[in-house]
Amino acid sequence: MSKNFTRRGVLKTGAVAGAGLTLPTYLRAAGHEGFTNAPTGSTVTLGFNVPQTGPYADEGADELRAYELAVEHLNGEGDGGMLQTFSSKALDGTGILGKKVEYVTGDTQTKSDAARASAKSMIEKDGAIMITGGSSSGVAVAVQALCQEAGVMFMAGLTHSNDTTGKDRRANGFRHFFNSYMSGAALAPILVDQYGADRKAYHLTADYNWGYTTEEAVRSSTEALGWETVATVKTPLTQTDFSSYIAPVISSGADVLVLNHYGGNMVNSLTSAVQFGLRAQEVAGKKFEIVVPLYSELMARGAGENIAGILGSQNWDWKIENQLGSRYSGTNAFVKSFGEKYGFPPSQAAHTCYVQTLLYADAVQRAGSFAPCAVVEALEGFEFDGMGNGPTLYRAEDHQCFKDVLVVRGKENPENEFDLVEIVEVTPVDQVTYASDHPQFAGGALGTCNNGA
Amino acid sequence: MDAIILQILNGLDKGSAYALIALGLTLIFGTLGVVNFAHGALFMIGAFCAVTLSRILSASHEVLVEGKTDFLGNPLKEDVPYVYDWFGESAGAAIIDWSVPLSILFAIPVMILVGVIMERGLIKHFYKRPHADQILVTFGLAIVLQEVIKYYFGANPIPTAAPEAFKGSFDFGAMIGLDPNTIIYPYWRLIYFCFAAIVIGCVFAFLQFTTFGMVVRAGMADRETVGLLGIDIDKRFTIMFGIAAAVAGLAGVMYVPINPPNYHMGMDFLVLSFVVVVVGGMGSLGGAVLAGFLLGILESFASMREVIDLIPGINQVIIYLVAIIVLLTRPRGLMGRKGVMEE
Missing domain, CATH: 3.40.50.2300 (Response regulator)
Incomplete structure (x- = not known):
């Protein structure tokens, strides 16, 4: 062995090389496009970060089913689901901006650190341009902050804490689900x-x-x-x-x-x-x-x-359109697609995840760019319908969706294992709307959107 | 007064589960000298024996229902259990209704078999290894077992009800002359406590009054001498492992109506059960039972609103706090024997 090849030298080189490798790739990647993970080929990758193990694994599995269905519909496969009823007609079943949609999945384990690690891996290794998912507010808040730093979009799945769009809101994060x-x-x-x-x-x-x-x-x-x-x-x-x-x-x-x-x-x-x-x-x-x-x-x-x-x-129930009429259009289209593919009706977790994927794709299509800041602009103040909740607004001030809320009651004599609740009443959106600086949501700021690299 | 009685009652049923699990744990430790972290998984497997039998008894075939449609508008198919066809609707419904108590008969052979396979197949190879190795391998086994259960049964809790006759609750307060509606207690929890008392009694009687038990007790006190007398103590200890597994399994079977079982219920109980064993004294059967009930009752008292208001967070740490105090004052635990875990 050469004299120059000392133990100390090896350690030093190793440390420098290690530091270089651990430097987040999103700080280096695709700089020429001006934003993190800009898709260059004929495909675009979305990251679905759901609990695949742990106590919420069944809910995560239902979310994943919905995401897969959304990808199918975006790529023009299947019956199109809610694309048929969505008020925006920007999506045409040819993927997003002509790029075929692909996806990778991560396992949050319903733990903030595991969720951040899987999101980070999807962004850095798989080149995911948008992260979505979750069955816990702790996870959503943690992953949302990570996406903000990395310069990718975060479309929250099931998260109900006020803080997701309150004190922990972020410019790159959007929530369709309702809150506490x-x-x-x-x-x-x-x-x-x-x-x-x-x-x-x-x-x-x-x-x-x-x-x-x-x-x-x-x-x-x-x-x-x-x-x-x-x-x-x-x-x-x-x-x-x-x-x-x-x-x-x-x-x-x-x-x-x-x-x-x-x-x-x-x-x-x-x-x-x-x-x-x-x-x-x-x-x-x-x-x-x-x-x-x-x-x-x-x-x-x-x-x-x-x-x-x-x-x-x-937030939603699969029976709502049948029971309360066409205001909630989109519901039956989604239930039909989901039911025919999987054999049972979707949960509200599946619904919000499906809708979020379509909303993201639509925003990119309307903005004409995958750049997060362009997508944020397209989603802020966006009013839409035909997604199962009636007329809905993505409020610009806090990135929270405002729509009707269902009050339900556990059914006394369920006819089958999916017939669990009955809709008691639907509270109109006006009654659940609050000021963006309401005390229960105070202390947070969106900041500015981050395009990343 | 009524609040105190109520929390003692609550502690008894919680303590029953701790005592049953800890009894098996300490039995295995006392006989085989193995710290078995997979013991919580045995409790969980017992619970899933009840779920499995309930599913077997409810196995059904589909029948088209005229004039009704499902959520997609297709003709509605209704599940009709085979037991309805074989025994008639009322007898069939009664069999399904009683699936949890019937599971006791199903679980005993299954759990003994699981225990023996576990001991012969894996744990016996670790007898001469340090306790740290035993803990690692049994903990790994626990994770494998719970993932297997999750694979087949999913991550969601599975509601499995007690027989109709034992659902609901009774007014214990009125029975002992207090104001009505002050102490309400569910029937099934009372049954659980009685069941635990019977199982514990049987284990003690088995060890105390049978020749087999006598040999096992002798082996626990001095394994080498018993071996020198020409007795195959290993075989007896393997059977004891099976019995300990059955005790944990039965605790799981009967626990199902109290809380819907899920794949990680064993882990939820495991750590507390270990604390119970340590507080009771490693290898002491009486200590495990005593500490099980004691810590169950203490945990109940610590979750009272008045106590939490006084010392916030006490409900989360009470058991560990008591464990520290007991170990500081009695390092061998409440009823620990000299020489156990002290080599």
């Missing part, structure tokens, strides 16, 4: 209408970001209409048996239990509440009621018959 505030605003009048204005609520809240914003939203909207909040108790996210939290509810004098829980937490807390006979109770002559602010069809299936009669809110 909207759930509270939609639910409160119906709760008062159904259960009366003189009610005492007891909140059990999952001890993390989404739980807090949902508790605050439901609490402030119900208190504004006369309800009293008896207690709010935080429950650990890892809790599996909620009996010791449920048992003291009755003796507290409360006559409504609000479960600010999602996923497995919701299934278990609701199951415990029903087992402890809360729904059979009467408090001062009033029937005890349980409310689940955010419904998820998959979780409702997990809770089985315990969900019957319980009120909650949803």
Whole structure:
């Protein structure tokens, strides 16, 4: 071995080479096009970042089905789904700007660090120009920040915390799904209408970001209409048996239990509440009621018959067009495509992911460019229809979609395993619209859009 | 007063699950000297035995329903369980309704088999290895088992109900002369507690009053001497592993109506069960049961609103806090024996 080839020298060279390799490729890639991962060939790559393992894997699988369907429709395969009903006619089934749509998938594991790692890999290694997905607000906020830094678009999947388009909003990020505030605003009048204005609520809240914003939203909207909040108790996210939290509810004098829980937490807390006979109770002559602010069809299936009669809110439901008419057009077209391909109706998670993909593609098509800043401009203030939610606005100030919100109730006698909820009422968009500087959304700024390289 | 009784009751059913899992864990540790991190997975597999039997009993064929359509407008097909065809609708419905208690009979042989295969196939190769190796391999096994279950059953919880007769709750407060509606307790949790007490009693009786149990106890105290007496203690310990697996499995079967099972329920219980074993004293059966109920009750008290208001976050750390205090004052745990884990 040469004398010049010393141990120290090897270490130094290795360190320099290592640093060079770890330098994010998005800082180097495609600089000549002026934005990160500018597609140069005949294809464009989208990154679908969903939970493929972990407790939300089933929801992630449904999201992935929707994404695959969206890609099919964008490439002119299948029956076109919502492209037939979408008010914008920019997309013509020839891909996006003539480039065939391809996709890569990542596994978020419903963990922020894993989600960031998979998004980063899709951006750097696979050249994804847009990242979309999620079944958790923590993940959405983390990935949205990463996309902002990297200079790619982030089209949020299922994320319901106010913070995604509130204090953690970013210029490169857009959310179609509704949020905690909207759930509270939609639910409160119906709760008062159904259960009366003189009610005492007891909140059990999952001890993390989404739980807090949902508790605050439901609490402030119900208190504004006369309800009293008896207690709010935080429950650990890892809790599996909620009996010791449920048992003291009755003796507290409360006559409504609000479960600010999602996923497995919701299934278990609701199951415990029903087992402890809360729904059979009467408090001062009033029937005890349980409310689940955010419904998820998959979780409702997990809770089985315990969900019957319980009120909650949803972003969308596959039955809405049949029940409430053509205002919600697009729904049946999507349900037909999805149902024929997979054999069952889509969840609201699948719906929002499908719509987000189409909205992104449409914005690129209208902007005539994949450059994030051009796409952001095309999406800001964009009004559209025919996507299953009625007339919808992508508000420029916070990149949040504004549309009607569904208040649903767990069905008493479901006809099949997909017939889990019935639509009680649809709260018109005006009643769930708020100022972009509303206190529940304060503290954030979009900043400027980032084209990356 | 009523709040205290209520939380003791809540602690008892939670403690039952801890005690059953910890009993198996400490039994395996006491006999084979293996720290089995896959024990939570055995609890989970037990729960999925109940799900499997319930699915087998509900196996059905499709029948076209005249005049009705599905969500795509095609003629509606309804599932009719085979047991309806074989035993008539009411008897068939009763069989499906009782699937969880029936699963006990299904789970015992399955779990013993799983336990024996696990011990003979993998764990026996790690007897002479350090505890760290045993922990790594059994933890790996636990992950493999839960991924296998997830592959076949999905990630979502699967609701599997108790028989109709045991659904709902009763007014325990009124029964003991307190105001009505102050202490409501679900039937199934009471059954779970009684079931746990019976299983624990059976395990103790088996060890205490049978020759097999006597040999096992002798082996736990001094394996070498028992071996020198010409007794094949390894074979007996393998059977004990199977029994420990069955105990964890039964705990899982009966837990299904309390919380819908999912693939990671074993991991949720595993760490707490280990704390229970350590607090009770490694290798001490009585200690595991005592600590199981004790920590279950303490956890319930710590989740009371009044307690959380007083010490925020106490509900998340109480068990570990108590474990630290116990280990500082009694380093061998509540009922630990001298010489165990001390070589």
